[in-house]
Amino acid sequence: MEFYEVLRRRRSIRAYAQEAVPEATLKLLFEAVSLAPSACNNQPVRFLFVTDLAVRRRLCECYPRDWLAGAPVLVVALGNRETAWRRFNGQSAHVIDAAIAMEHLVLAAAAEGLGTCWICAFDQDQARQALRLPDCWEVVALTPLGRPAAEPAPQTRKPLAEIIERLA
Ligand SMILES: Cc1cc2nc3c(=O)[nH]c(=O)nc-3n(C[C@H](O)[C@H](O)[C@H](O)COP(=O)(O)O)c2cc1C
Structure with a gap:
């Protein structure tokens, strides 16, 4: 699929085969x-x-939704707060790094005709417990992965004028 077509077609999918x-x-x-x-x-x-x-099943307890439990693959994006680069104010870049890699996955999945859905509203403690993670790893996001079983409702975006500003 052409790159801009992938960007236009990618949607958050909440129904999986x-x-x-x-x-x-x-x-x-x-x-x-x-x-x-x-x-x-x-x-x-x-x-x-x-x-x-x-x-x-254990992992889904951190975000109990039927559509999540029904997906054939669950992907967990982890960021390491100890090995990540730090800004000069000490802030770790692990969340940014994991988010970029997650979006690579999301777009590549869309190019392959697969659905994903960013999930951040999960219970952090439950996710950590389910995966028994050492303290250095943060669960940044989850996504189901699989063939979409239903078309999502149309989505809107803000007008370009609200999000793009040209300082020429
Ligand atoms: C950082 C982030 C967190 C999100 N968390 C959730 C979530 O916890 N649950 C969910 O159903 N969707 C979640 N979404 C999906 C958004 O609701 C969705 O991207 C937005 O409504 C736009 O729809 P679209 O992705 O189909 O274009 C999240 C998206 C992002 C980028």
């Missing part, structure tokens, strides 16, 4: 994640692709 994501497609998505830029190229990220049913 049960069928597994082919291994060859997963490999393309792994590459898309690894190609993401990160501050100082520190790459302080880890992406968990969870297909194991028991782990998915």
